[in-house]
Amino acid sequence: DAGVIQSPRHEVTEMGQEVTLRCKPISGHNSLFWYRQTMMRGLELLIYFNNNVPIDDSGMPEDRFSAKMPNASFSTLKIQPSEPRDSAVYFCASSLIGSNQPQHFGDGTRLSIL
Amino acid sequence: QKEVEQDPGPLSVPEGAIVSLNCTYSNSAFQYFMWYRQYSRKGPELLMYTYSSGNKEDGRFTAQVDKSSKYISLFIRDSQPSDSATYLCAMRVGSNYQLIWGAGTKLIIKP
Numbered sequence: 470d471a472g473v474i475q476s477p478r479h480e481v482t483e484m485g486q487e488v489t490l491r492c493k494p495i496s497g498h499n500s501l502f503w504y505r506q507t508m509m510r511g512l513e514l515l516i517y518f519n520n521n522v523p524i525d526d527s528g529m530p531e532d533r534f535s536a537k538m539p540n541a542s543f544s545t546l547k548i549q550p551s552e553p554r555d556s557a558v559y560f561c562a563s564s565l566i567g568s569n570q571p572q573h574f575g576d577g578t579r580l581s582i583l
Numbered sequence: 584q585k586e587v588e589q590d591p592g593p594l595s596v597p598e599g600a601i602v603s604l605n606c607t608y609s610n611s612a613f614q615y616f617m618w619y620r621q622y623s624r625k626g627p628e629l630l631m632y633t634y635s636s637g638n639k640e641d642g643r644f645t646a647q648v649d650k651s652s653k654y655i656s657l658f659i660r661d662s663q664p665s666d667s668a669t670y671l672c673a674m675r676v677g678s679n680y681q682l683i684w685g686a687g688t689k690l691i692i693k694p
Binding site for chain 1: 615617624629632681685686
């Protein structure tokens, strides 16, 4: 079975540019999570969707960050304008809804803002 | 103080040794406890998932939860070089989707 698929795997861009990260969750999963991982702060939850609806975006650092889930099989995380401090690895994870359901992660997008 | 504490290591042991990885936590409401393994440049991969207290075994891996001490452990028997990775603990309150993560322990198994 295909796992969570993220693209691109690597992104290098200049400060001020728009960045769009993409995620395809596991088929049948109805919860989707966007995380950011850095050495300093570890894994941080940015936003959480249930049935394509954003439930909690309190982890989104600033208005420069936005996320959408237009359908059950696709989500985007956009940064506009990007800044060097946004450099990190961004992960998408999906799960079935339910408190006992584990999250399954993609392999992440390594983002470098110059 | 962080809600979940985990020694970042690195922890270096010889091949074949028994490895013990640990996390402590402060929130007694946590009910679900997970161990994820993360290889370099890959996403975290669920390794073990336990509910409440007790032990759970899966092959060479054993997860242990001691709620009275607010302490969880992951034991790896007959460790292999392929076990070299970062191990992250995560936990959550039953009704809450949000995982609280440890910082991760980097494990190195020397051949």
